[in-house]
Amino acid sequence: MRYCLIKRNDSFSEEAGDSITKKLAEDPFFSKDSVHPELVIVIGGDGTFLAALHHYMSQIENIRFLCFNTGRIGYYNEFSMDEADTALEGVKAGTLKTKSFPLLALKGAKETHYAINEFIISGLLKNVEYEVLLDGQFLEHYFGMGLVISTTTGSMGYNRSIFGAILDTQLPAMELTEIAAIRSKAYQPIGSPVVLDGKRTLTFQEKNHRPATLLQDNITFQQEADPVFTIAYGTKKAVCYGKEDDVFVPRLRKTLGY
Numbered sequence: 001m002r003y004c005l006i007k008r009n010d011s012f013s014e015e016a017g018d019s020i021t022k023k024l025a026e027d028p029f030f031s032k033d034s035v036h037p038e039l040v041i042v043i044g045g046d047g048t049f050l051a052a053l054h055h056y057m058s059q060i061e062n063i064r065f066l067c068f069n070t071g072r073i074g075y076y077n078e079f080s081m082d083e084a085d086t087a088l089e090g091v092k093a094g095t096l097k098t099k100s101f102p103l104l105a106l107k108g109a110k111e112t113h114y115a116i117n118e119f120i121i122s123g124l125l126k127n128v129e130y131e132v133l134l135d136g137q138f139l140e141h142y143f144g145m146g147l148v149i150s151t152t153t154g155s156m157g158y159n160r161s162i163f164g165a166i167l168d169t170q171l172p173a174m175e176l177t178e179i180a181a182i183r184s185k186a187y188q189p190i191g192s193p194v195v196l197d198g199k200r201t202l203t204f205q206e207k208n209h210r211p212a213t214l215l216q217d218n219i220t221f222q223q224e225a226d227p228v229f230t231i232a233y234g235t236k237k238a239v240c241y242g243k244e245d246d247v248f249v250p251r252l253r254k255t256l257g258y
Contacts, residue, residue: 005040076240087241102151150167204231
């Protein structure tokens with residue numbers, strides 16, 4: 001199996017990564033390949049996982065992630081370093097469980113981008129203004145600091161910090177949450193988070209030359225958004241090795257610390 005290893009930049013993660021690399025070098029089942037890996041081993045926290053995910057996004061259909069948590073929360077990182085030998089043997093034997101996470105797709109005029117947590121439509125320097133359509137029907141005229149469109153797993157992150165709902169990860173859903181919407185005679189936004197069926201499509205049409213900056217999983221990828229773009233679940237999924245069949249309660253407890 002072709003593999004690569006991506007690790008957090010700290011001494012513990014570096015040492016852990018070196019230990020795994022040495023172990024796999026002695027096993028003919030594994031061969032190191034950072035260009036076209038089948039297995040991406042992540043050692044770190046959520047930021048390390050997201051960096052690995054987006055680095056290999058163009059090959060995501062052919063990759064599985066095995067994530068070890070050496071960070072603070074490690075939402076997607078289910079394994080500890082103490083479980084490394086057992087997890088790697090499970091990969092080799094084909095007995096280790098996997099969990100698929102659907103990715104949101106933002107389609108602009110020329111490019112499509114993907115996110116596992118959320119897309120952020122952000123007014124960094126000035127308020128943004130958009131007409132929002134749901135499956136082609138008018139939903140709201142938004143004016144304010146921005147909007148967050150999150151997945152079920154992403155609902156526990158940025159979305160929750162702006163008082164969005166936490167979504168059960170078993171739901172085929174996405175959530176639209178406003179950031180500091182302006183409310184006046186001229187602008188009457190929904191004013192509450194909206195949970196949407198995962199088969200729906202949101203369309204954003206820029207109004208009055210107030211384009212947003214676009215972020216995917218908190219990574220800026222477009223300083224000035226296309227005048228019209230859509231967000232919906234695409235066909236891409238991130239497949240991660242894990243221990244839990246139902247990740248909702250364990251990850252909720254891990255995130256909230258209870």
